[in-house]
Amino acid sequence: MPLVAMLDGERVDATKHTRESWLALQSSEERRQLVMPLCGVRAVAKARGETKFFAHLSTAGCGVEHGGETPQHLAMKEALALGIDRVPGWHAIIEHPYPSREWIVDVLAESDDGARKVAFEVQLSSQTPDRYASRSQRYFDGGIFPVWLVPRELEYSPIAVPAVVTGFGKSSDIPEDVEQLLRIDVDLNFIQQAKNLDAFIGQLLHRGPHWPKGSPTQQAEARKAEEERRIAQLKAEEAKRAAFELAVQQTNERSAPASVAFGPHRVPADSDIFIWATLNACWKCEEPMLVWAARSPGQGKRWTRVPEVQARDEVGLKRFENRPEIHRVVDRWIKEIKADVPKAVIRLRRTKASGKEYSAFCCPACDAVVGQVFLHRLRPEKWSLISGPEIAAAAARSSKSQPRQRKSAQPRVPPPATLRTVPALDQSPRMVALQHTWAELHSEEGVADARRKFRGTRS
Ligand SMILES: [Zn+2]
Numbered sequence: 001m002p003l004v005a006m007l008d009g010e011r012v013d014a015t016k017h018t019r020e021s022w023l024a025l026q027s028s029e030e031r032r033q034l035v036m037p038l039c040g041v042r043a044v045a046k047a048r049g050e051t052k053f054f055a056h057l058s059t060a061g062c063g064v065e066h067g068g069e070t071p072q073h074l075a076m077k078e079a080l081a082l083g084i085d086r087v088p089g090w091h092a093i094i095e096h097p098y099p100s101r102e103w104i105v106d107v108l109a110e111s112d113d114g115a116r117k118v119a120f121e122v123q124l125s126s127q128t129p130d131r132y133a134s135r136s137q138r139y140f141d142g143g144i145f146p147v148w149l150v151p152r153e154l155e156y157s158p159i160a161v162p163a164v165v166t167g168f169g170k171s172s173d174i175p176e177d178v179e180q181l182l183r184i185d186v187d188l189n190f191i192q193q194a195k196n197l198d199a200f201i202g203q204l205l206h207r208g209p210h211w212p213k214g215s216p217t218q219q220a221e222a223r224k225a226e227e228e229r230r231i232a233q234l235k236a237e238e239a240k241r242a243a244f245e246l247a248v249q250q251t252n253e254r255s256a257p258a259s260v261a262f263g264p265h266r267v268p269a270d271s272d273i274f275i276w277a278t279l280n281a282c283w284k285c286e287e288p289m290l291v292w293a294a295r296s297p298g299q300g301k302r303w304t305r306v307p308e309v310q311a312r313d314e315v316g317l318k319r320f321e322n323r324p325e326i327h328r329v330v331d332r333w334i335k336e337i338k339a340d341v342p343k344a345v346i347r348l349r350r351t352k353a354s355g356k357e358y359s360a361f362c363c364p365a366c367d368a369v370v371g372q373v374f375l376h377r378l379r380p381e382k383w384s385l386i387s388g389p390e391i392a393a394a395a396a397r398s399s400k401s402q403p404r405q406r407k408s409a410q411p412r413v414p415p416p417a418t419l420r421t422v423p424a425l426d427q428s429p430r431m432v433a434l435q436h437t438w439a440e441l442h443s444e445e446g447v448a449d450a451r452r453k454f455r456g457t458r459s
């Protein structure tokens with residue numbers, strides 16, 4: 001139901017007519033010159049009750065979006081125009097042809113100096129989110145802020161458009177005086193303080209729109225940029241993870257259990273501490289070094305079986321492996337076996353990840369850090385035991401220290417089947433024959449064999 005037609009290039013606004021002047025127009029000779037705006041199809045002045053409007057004489061030949069055609073649509077447009085005209089410094093243009101002449105704005109609010117424009121679009125029928133976005137974008141592109149007046153909340157879309165929910169729809173009762181529509185409560189997705197339509201129009205035109213989300217295109221671009229940033233971040237994390245896993249793999253490839261070079265020699269322990277060693281070729285300078293890991297059973301406890309080697313993934317400023325009694329055992333093992341591999345040195349270093357200081361194993365030749373996270377991921381077969389208590393003796397000591405068990409009438413529980421004893425220094429000719437120095441392993445004839453053993457490959 002258009003409210004405006006053109007007569008000799010002038011706008012004829014139905015809302016500005018009285019019943020009498022409308023009747024006069026309907027019977028005048030001029031009525032044959034009335035045309036619809038933009039499409040130029042001949043217009044007919046009509047009335048239904050108190051509602052005055054124009055209609056196409058024939059819709060054939062019209063390719064223009066004239067807007068909604070229901071009486072409710074028309075009433076809302078009239079009410080908006082009334083509300084806009086009340087705001088000082090502003091005026092309303094009902095059914096304003098958009099400058100590109102492709103469609104008609106339901107109600108355009110224009111500041112009297114022409115500098116600012118707000119397009120009010122009354123959308124009573126449903127419309128897809130894409131259509132809301134593309135129609136809004138046309139306004140943003142033209143420097144006009146669009147506002148959608150809709151009966152109910154818009155369906156969710158990642159692209160938001162400025163909307164006012166009025167509850168006034170295609171089948172709502174039209175008040176006798178359309179001005180009453182300005183008093184209906186509104187629900188907004190912007191300008192939070194306005195309670196009714198009138199207050200909303202006033203605030204919007206006075207203070208200007210506060211719409212930080214930007215135009216649909218800007219929102220789509222921001223979403224795309226955010227998505228790209230997220231993908232780049234995921235890729236970077238994935239690359240970091242892959243690099244870490246590669247470093248773990250390389251540390252494993254560069255490590256061998258001490259027994260590969262020097263045979264399964266163990267130093268008997270006079271405490272309850274197990275110590276393992278691995279031979280590691282420095283990732284930076286390739287020089288070999290001996291790295292060790294030690295475990296105690298914990299305060300007041302004793303081992304009842306040989307524990308699994310466990311290089312912790314995090315260590316603090318002090319580390320168990322740096323205690324003098326542990327160093328003494330490692331030194332004694334090196335001396336007994338005549339190992340020609342130097343001990344790694346323990347120094348304070350910062351972790352790359354958290355920047356925390358910790359006692360790190362470092363290469364004695366070039367000072368490069370053997371990252372604790374990589375030692376933590378060294379496979380158990382890359383370590384060999386170099387010292388530990390005699391478990392059978394430890395178990396016996398343990399039972400002696402628990403007299404309650406002795407008093408019990410129950411028979412003594414036999415040690416678990418998994419309980420193994422750690423051999424003390426094995427000097428049998430077979431074991432002695434297994435011992436090689438690092439240099440021997442790396443002699444011209446032994447190097448291929450050593451590499452095979454050291455890298456843990458069979459090729
Ligand atoms: Zn038309």
Ligand SMILES: [Zn+2]
Pocket residue numbers: 282283284285286287363364365366367368
């Ligand atoms: Zn090095």
